[in-house]
Amino acid sequence: MSLIEDIEESGWVFGKDTIDSIYACMQCGKCTGSCPSGRITGYRTRRLMNKVQSGDRSILEDPDIWLCTTCYTCYERCPREVKTTDVIRALRNVAAKEGYMSKAHRATAMYVIKTGHAVPINDATKKLRKKLGLSEIPPTTHKYPEALKAIQNISKKMKFDKLVGFDWNTMNLEEREEK
Amino acid sequence: MKGLVIGGGVAGLRAALDIANAGFDIYLVERDYSIGGRSAQITKSYPDLTNIKDVLKPLMEEVYNHERITLLTNSEVLGLEGEAGNFKVKIEKKPRYVPDGESCEKCIEVCPVEIPNEFNERLDKRKAIFVPFSYAIPDGCVIDETNCLHFKDGSCSRCKEVCDGINFDQKAETIEIDVGSVVVATGFDPFDPNLRPELAYDKYDGVITSLELERILDEDGPTGGKIIINGKEPKSVVFAHCIGSRDKKVENPYCSRICCMYTAKEAYMLREKLPNAEISACYIDMRAFGKGCEEFYEEVQKKQVLYRRGVAAEVYSNGVNLVLRAEDTLLSEPYESAADMIVLAVGVEPKEGSSELAENLGIKMDEYGFFVEKNMYDPVETEKEGIFLAGCCQGPKDITDSILQGGAAAAKAIGLMGRHSN
Known part of the structure; x- marks a missing residue:
């Protein structure tokens, strides 16, 4: 199964809109620039969205995905209404199933x-x-x-x-x- | 047969002139006190850096002096009935209270009212009796009755004491005209950046809109063309692209088309005035699609304007400077830029009052409030025969494209009126 299909299955609770919104990301960087966690950690929201879009499974073992505080600032500000925070939460479900969990x-x-x-x-x-x-x-x-x-x-x-x-x-x- | 053009910006001026030059009498209705439109607020065009005034002023004068054009400023269209070739249009013509051309300006000196000057994007003040801008047409003073004390409570008539020509008794009148065709060219409003509160436009004087910078760059503007922010010349400036464009959160998912290039032009002009300043721009994608625009973008880069990919995320003050925070998406790292001045490249929105006009004319608006063309192959026609569109009221476009569409709408109007005249 592709990464996106995995996210859809493990993150069903967030709804199909959340999964579909992943494709709408235009890589503007509003999320990363707005991220309070990213001020003090290596967590980079846009890069994570990019990897999810391109189906790069290495993101699952990236410890950075656990550094999102789920403050929803990026979610609030995203100009394409990508449901960033919920995507990250759904992605964590997949990571946890594969044995990666902080x-x-x-x-x-x-x-x-x-x-x-x-x-x-x-x-x-x-x-x-x-x-x-x-x-x-x-x-x-x-x-x-x-x-x-x-x-x-x-x-x-x-x-x-x-x-x-x-x-x-x-x-x-x-x-x-x-x- | 006569024609009607609504809106006296570049698109409307071009349309009115072309129709008039084809031998039809034209009414040009403008809601503002002067013709000229948004372009009059702009200093130079891109990518050729022509002084707008050098082009716009003669165009305005040609319209004003044209024997076939009847100019109705400070006027609004209230309703339209009938069909193509035979419309009846109701227009409210509001008084100026001062005879055209009366411009000794003694009245302005004595007027006690001071309000933010809209033409200068509220960067300075004007009086309740005022000249809209240096090359306004019709020229001379007008009284803005919503702010004039005489109309508020009758407590003041100081201007009348120094100018006999002023007549407070003038009344608005409603006139009805018969026209064969209508060109709608009502223009646009800039995006209100307060809808993106994280950019702190309302909070800091150093955060300005691109239109404010146009006024600051203008020799006739509030600073006489000097770049002054918070009382001093900025040492560092950051331009923020796509403010209110490509943004579903503010219900403007469309590209405003002009911001990439007007920002490049403003950065170029700023570099000429501030040779040692740090100037950068944060952008999502560069859209330099117009003729000569990509080349101009390169020229601007060579003037040491640093382009960093990634939209402006937020603005705050560290007590000394403003700080713009964004991600450099090519480096995948967030960064902070200290700046004395942050220029928000605000997008294009439908003109205020568009929905009332659409209702009065019986034409359609899209989900954002721009007027809808018939289809992509009839881009200046509407679904209502005899009503044509030109300029930004149909969707964002630059001055050249607006003039182009004004000419195209004129050709359609001339064709229609020609058919109905035979």
């Missing part, structure tokens, strides 16, 4: 499986919630452990645990050779 993103996934939250609650958040007149514990998996069970079941059924390399014995990430 450690930081795997850790985030680990927290989701372990706690139901990408960012579990901490003392500072509890304090802030209290100050705002909210219950200390939010009505999420933190309050309803049975909901966490459901999330963990979904993770197993969707093989999300395998995808990110979650070890149910240690409740932590498996040691994995970073590709």
Whole structure:
């Protein structure tokens, strides 16, 4: 399958418009010039779009694709309305399936499986919630452990645990050779 | 049989003259106080660097003095009925309140109102009684009644005290004329760069539009042709191409056709005035398709204007300079250019009021608001027989192409009126 077909399959949730928009890129560089991540990292949005357009699979193993913060600035500004950020997210789905996933993103996934939250609650958040007149514990998996069970079941059924390399014995990430 | 031309820019002037020279009487209706149109704001043409004034002024005078042309400035078309060869057109003719040619300008000195001068792209002020521009036709002063205190609250008549000719009692009149054909040549408006807020046009005085730079470059302009930004001569200038063109986000996905070359021309003129400044341009693609344009582009490059591929991403201030951030797409690296002046090459948009005119005339507009030609093989005709299009009201084009289309529309109008006269 071509890279674009892979993206279409793994990124179906973003819709066909997102995939079709890839072809509309005119390589103007508005995205790269606007990218806050690109100010401090080697992440280059336009180059990524170019590689996707030309079906260059080497992009899947490029660690830079994980440096997008999904701030959507490029998406907002793109003069051809390429759905850049969503393309990147769909591309990450393909990369993850092929075993390329940044450690930081795997850790985030680990927290989701372990706690139901990408960012579990901490003392500072509890304090802030209290100050705002909210219950200390939010009505999420933190309050309803049975909901966490459901999330963990979904993770197993969707093989999300395998995808990110979650070890149910240690409740932590498996040691994995970073590709 | 008489004809009508709506719009007194280069396309309309050319059309009116050609029809009149073929022996038909012509009404030329202009909404503004003077004929001349957008071209009058431009200093030089590309790629030959002709002074526009040297070409435009004689054309305007020829129209004004032509015995077969009736000029109706400060006038608008309100409605049209009938069919080709026999249209009835209703026109509102608004008063100037000052007799034509009255230009001692004492009235201007005493007028207490100061408002931004539209002709100079709001870079300086004008009075409520004013001369539209140095070679305006009809010449002399006019009163802009929306800003004049006499019309606001009756509190002022200082101009009348120094000029007997002024007559506040003049009233707008609606006239009805019979014409056989209509040429529509209503021109364009520049894109409003505030719709791209990341370019900070509204935020910094050093960020200007290309049309503002035209006024700054003009010896008759607000700075007398001196390049002054924030009180001093800029040491570095960046031109930003494609602002409001090729941009679906602002609903202008089309290319405005003129910006690549007017930017090259402005960069050339700027280099002549600022021999030591750093001048660069960020562009997506160069479209130098006109006769002599690619050669001119090379000439501009040789004047050490640095062209960097990649559109302007954003503009901010670091407290000392403006900074334009973009990607150099050939190097695949973002960069930042410090600049004292950033010139936004704004695109071409349909003239304000186009939809009302389309409705009044019964012609179609495209999704952007440009008037629609009959088809690509009848590029000056509309679906409504007897109504023709010329210039930027049909789509973006440069001065030469506008004149060309004005001539073509005139030929069609002459043919139609000839057929109906026999």
